[in-house]
Amino acid sequence: MKKILFPTDFSDVATNAFIHALEFAKIMNAEIVLLHTFELPVYDNQFFPENYNVLFDSLQLTQFDMFKKEIPKLQAISEERNLNHIKMSHRLMDGTLLFNIKKAIEEENIDFIVMGTSGATGWEAFFLGTNTGNVLTAVDVPVLSVPSDSKFKKIEIIGFTTRYRAKDKKALKDVLKIAKKTKAKVKCLYVKTNDSDVSTATIKEWEEEFAGEPVLFSIIPSDDVQDTILDFVLFKDIDILAMITYKRNFFVELFKPSLTQKFSNRLGIPVLAMHE
Numbered sequence: 001m002k003k004i005l006f007p008t009d010f011s012d013v014a015t016n017a018f019i020h021a022l023e024f025a026k027i028m029n030a031e032i033v034l035l036h037t038f039e040l041p042v043y044d045n046q047f048f049p050e051n052y053n054v055l056f057d058s059l060q061l062t063q064f065d066m067f068k069k070e071i072p073k074l075q076a077i078s079e080e081r082n083l084n085h086i087k088m089s090h091r092l093m094d095g096t097l098l099f100n101i102k103k104a105i106e107e108e109n110i111d112f113i114v115m116g117t118s119g120a121t122g123w124e125a126f127f128l129g130t131n132t133g134n135v136l137t138a139v140d141v142p143v144l145s146v147p148s149d150s151k152f153k154k155i156e157i158i159g160f161t162t163r164y165r166a167k168d169k170k171a172l173k174d175v176l177k178i179a180k181k182t183k184a185k186v187k188c189l190y191v192k193t194n195d196s197d198v199s200t201a202t203i204k205e206w207e208e209e210f211a212g213e214p215v216l217f218s219i220i221p222s223d224d225v226q227d228t229i230l231d232f233v234l235f236k237d238i239d240i241l242a243m244i245t246y247k248r249n250f251f252v253e254l255f256k257p258s259l260t261q262k263f264s265n266r267l268g269i270p271v272l273a274m275h276e
Helices: 012-028 051-080 097-108 121-130 133-138 166-181 200-209 226-236 246-254 263-265
Strands: 002-007 030-038 088-094 113-118 143-145 155-161 185-192 217-221 239-242 271-274
Touching: 002 012, 002 097, 012 051, 012 113, 012 143, 012 166, 030 051, 030 097, 051 088, 051 155, 088 097, 097 133, 097 226, 133 217, 155 226, 166 185, 166 239, 166 271, 185 226, 200 217, 217 226
Parallel strands: 002 030, 002 113, 030 088, 113 143, 155 185, 155 239, 185 217, 239 271
Antiparallel strands: 143 271
């Protein structure tokens, strides 16, 4: 059985992502490890009276009480969606989010991370490295990031961008494993720019190797990679977009607010960031 790590601050954004985590767990025959982290203030007891220990104990207890209060809300969501059979365990950890995520991955043998992010600025933060963004480049498991306005729907089409590298082929095989579990199709996109160096022979080799798989290859000539991918997502009815993290610069450009609201509106789907 697979394990999905779901970091949450119990916000509306996280709660929306929890629904995706549940449904993804169903698809992958996985259990969910729910993680909530908090940071206690740093102090030196050499300069503070002993009653500060009481204060710290109180802060920890407050976090624990909040944790206990929020868990039943998530369990209720599981029951509403008839997914309460999915095993769910809980971890409340003191420390930074990234440190605790990495620790939980190691200790729990995590296979995937599912987490929420909000709006264009949230996407920018995620991929530029602030707050949850560090997760993308600091862990070696796939990360499914869910926009706050992304309502879960049955996964029927998974988009996958490629540059026809060997590492892309491995990632595509992993995406196909997910697709087969939900009987989805994979639409694979290669944006051929003027600088592209992929040979016709390589493309033909891929098409022959994956001939029996539920995947359709598209090659679109364009030097505007970002807009081409956005159009692909929109007009091909993509439900999840899978990309390898070597495209981090693409993510940075794609989600920064200066690219106007149309981008965040058009890409309101989960993105599965896969590692090289």
